[in-house]
Amino acid sequence: MAKNHKNKIVMVLAVVLLIVLVVLSMMIGRYNLSLNDVMSYFFNRATSSTKLILKLRFTRILAVILVGAGLSMAGATFQSIFNNGLASPNILGVATGSSVGAAFAILSGMPIYVIELSAFVMGILTMFLTLLINHFLRNNSGMTLILAGIIIAGLMQSVLGSIKYIADPEDQLQSIVYWELGSFMKVDLSSLASVGPVLLVGILFLFFARWRLNVLSLDEASVKTIGINPVLNRNLMIVAATLLTSAAVCLCGVIGWVGLVVPHISRSIVGGDNRISLPLTGVVGSILLVIADTLARSISVNDIPLSIVTGFIGVPIFVFILIRRKTTVV
Amino acid sequence: MSEIYTKKLSFAYESQTIIGNVDLSIDDGQVLVILGPNGIGKSTLLSCLSGLHKSYQGMIKLEDRELKDISSKELSHRLALVSQGVNIKSSLSLYDYLLLGRSAFHGIFAQPDNSDHEKVDQVLDLIGLTDFAESNVQDMSGGQKQLAQIGRALVQEPHLLIMDEPTSALDYKNQILVLKLIKALSDKDISIIISTHDPNQAMMVGDMVGLLIDNQTYVQGQTEEILTEDYLSNLYKTPIVSTFNEDLQRNIFGTRMD
Numbered sequence: 001m002a003k004n005h006k007n008k009i010v011m012v013l014a015v016v017l018l019i020v021l022v023v024l025s026m027m028i029g030r031y032n033l034s035l036n037d038v039m040s041y042f043f044n045r046a047t048s049s050t051k052l053i054l055k056l057r058f059t060r061i062l063a064v065i066l067v068g069a070g071l072s073m074a075g076a077t078f079q080s081i082f083n084n085g086l087a088s089p090n091i092l093g094v095a096t097g098s099s100v101g102a103a104f105a106i107l108s109g110m111p112i113y114v115i116e117l118s119a120f121v122m123g124i125l126t127m128f129l130t131l132l133i134n135h136f137l138r139n140n141s142g143m144t145l146i147l148a149g150i151i152i153a154g155l156m157q158s159v160l161g162s163i164k165y166i167a168d169p170e171d172q173l174q175s176i177v178y179w180e181l182g183s184f185m186k187v188d189l190s191s192l193a194s195v196g197p198v199l200l201v202g203i204l205f206l207f208f209a210r211w212r213l214n215v216l217s218l219d220e221a222s223v224k225t226i227g228i229n230p231v232l233n234r235n236l237m238i239v240a241a242t243l244l245t246s247a248a249v250c251l252c253g254v255i256g257w258v259g260l261v262v263p264h265i266s267r268s269i270v271g272g273d274n275r276i277s278l279p280l281t282g283v284v285g286s287i288l289l290v291i292a293d294t295l296a297r298s299i300s301v302n303d304i305p306l307s308i309v310t311g312f313i314g315v316p317i318f319v320f321i322l323i324r325r326k327t328t329v330v
Numbered sequence: 331m332s333e334i335y336t337k338k339l340s341f342a343y344e345s346q347t348i349i350g351n352v353d354l355s356i357d358d359g360q361v362l363v364i365l366g367p368n369g370i371g372k373s374t375l376l377s378c379l380s381g382l383h384k385s386y387q388g389m390i391k392l393e394d395r396e397l398k399d400i401s402s403k404e405l406s407h408r409l410a411l412v413s414q415g416v417n418i419k420s421s422l423s424l425y426d427y428l429l430l431g432r433s434a435f436h437g438i439f440a441q442p443d444n445s446d447h448e449k450v451d452q453v454l455d456l457i458g459l460t461d462f463a464e465s466n467v468q469d470m471s472g473g474q475k476q477l478a479q480i481g482r483a484l485v486q487e488p489h490l491l492i493m494d495e496p497t498s499a500l501d502y503k504n505q506i507l508v509l510k511l512i513k514a515l516s517d518k519d520i521s522i523i524i525s526t527h528d529p530n531q532a533m534m535v536g537d538m539v540g541l542l543i544d545n546q547t548y549v550q551g552q553t554e555e556i557l558t559e560d561y562l563s564n565l566y567k568t569p570i571v572s573t574f575n576e577d578l579q580r581n582i583f584g585t586r587m588d
């Protein structure tokens with residue numbers, strides 16, 4: 001069909017754009033390098049000084065690609081299963097919950113894998129609390145879920161505030177503040193090696209389950225009579241999306257807007273079928289975050305927190321999409 | 331053979347009996363129309379028959395097996411439900427929306443295959459919406475949306491199709507479209523149970539008619555034997571008269587306004 005053909009072209013273009021951006025991003029930085037330098041790095045012929053710089057940049061870009069894809073796909077998953085265009089890891093409180101878990105583990109001086117686990121457990125707990133409040137509000141409009149998310153995110157913000165209050169201002173406080181606005185500055189090979197696989201598993205799970213996501217956007221009775229257990233399937237998707245969110249938080253802190261905006265961008269290009277829009281969401285998420293992180297690390301002498309950049313990019317795009325779309329979001 | 335039958339079926343919610351003493355049966359390829367006033371439990375009955383409420387009392391046998399013992403996966407290959415007035419809130423195209431029904435045949439990590447696509451093409455043709463395959467299902471008219479829902483149920487290849495008030499939100503032309511589709515499906519040997527408020531519709535498509543009179547009384551029989559002035563007046567607690575129309579070759583029901 002013509003539609004399939006168009007979708008394939010869009011997907012290929014997006015991947016090509018991502019590759020071009022990765023190469024550009026490796027060239028740009030405090031020390032600008034040439035295309036030749038970058039190419040010689042990939043063919044293992046770089047000089048030792050440029051090799052060191054490029055290795056650092058490439059590690060960071062790999063993390064950015066995984067987090068960009070992971071957060072966007074998590075957002076798309078939440079939007080699908082709750083059939084709600086405003087659902088995202090940040091708005092549902094999952095991201096803040098995860099950073100509470102991470103901050104708590106940092107405060108206790110735990111190693112990275114415990115930080116990861118703690119962030120995941122708190123992410124799931126936050127999601128559960130949000131759904132619980134939504135349940136008690138006994139109203140099936142999409143707005144109550146968002147309201148529940150805002151309430152719980154507010155609660156988690158206070159918990160995070162308390163942790164910051166008792167944290168050691170010399171060392172721990174700085175680390176925790178770093179989580180709040182997101183940055184890839186501290187990502188190195190060892191943190192990528194421990195968190196990257198988790199992100200990859202979550203991304204692959206959602207990628208392969210993407211058709212099932214379409215079914216889960218139906219009402220519960222319809223899902224049941226199609227022979228699918230709606231509760232089990234939704235929970236599996238929630239766990240995968242929460243895993244992605246908390247892993248991203250462990251690696252680089254809380255990054256705003258990506259999970260909310262990117263699914264809308266890809267849906268506005270290829271439509272709402274997750275079989276096509278979910279993979280595109282992943283690639284577009286990576287593209288957007290590679291751009292944002294490259295800006296964050298190159299427009300001033302110091303790294304700018306990433307959420308500042310994603311906010312400036314994401315908000316105008318989101319407003320533009322909302323104005324253009326014909327149907328309601330919630 | 332009976333496609334589905336019940337014996338002393340009842341269902342209670344929070345210790346309040348919604349339906350009771352329902353002895354219902356339908357044979358292969360028949361259309362059973364359920365009539366009853368608002369809030370009498372028609373939707374509950376249809377939900378029980380669809381396997382959505384498994385905490386029912388009494389017996390429901392689908393193809394001679396107790397419904398409770400059939401897994402939802404297996405059930406989805408035998409029967410399909412078109413829920414009442416569900417406002418389709420989906421950004422999918424009609425084609426992709428129908429394809430959802432094929433999930434019944436696949437696991438969580440599967441993608442639709444060629445046989446799924448063929449089935450969707452067949453159903454699109456059957457519901458007469460082939461030209462709208464690429465349209466966004468959310469932007470379609472009320473009648474088309476209803477047909478889309480029926481289509482999504484049909485791609486499950488059910489032997490039994492259960493529809494809760496499939497015509498209630500439609501204008502007259504679209505009501506007739508859906509009723510004609512019901513007739514056509516019954517000719518293809520699909521058994522159909524629908525609920526409606528309109529005895530005329532029951533007359534048009536029903537082989538059998540069931541009346542949910544109160545939460546302890548269900549009466550079922552051949553269409554002509556049940557759709558009488560007495561039964562209907564008693565059912566709706568309002569005087570209903572019928573008259574035979576030569577052109578249509580069937581009874582028409584109405585009420586005097588004085």
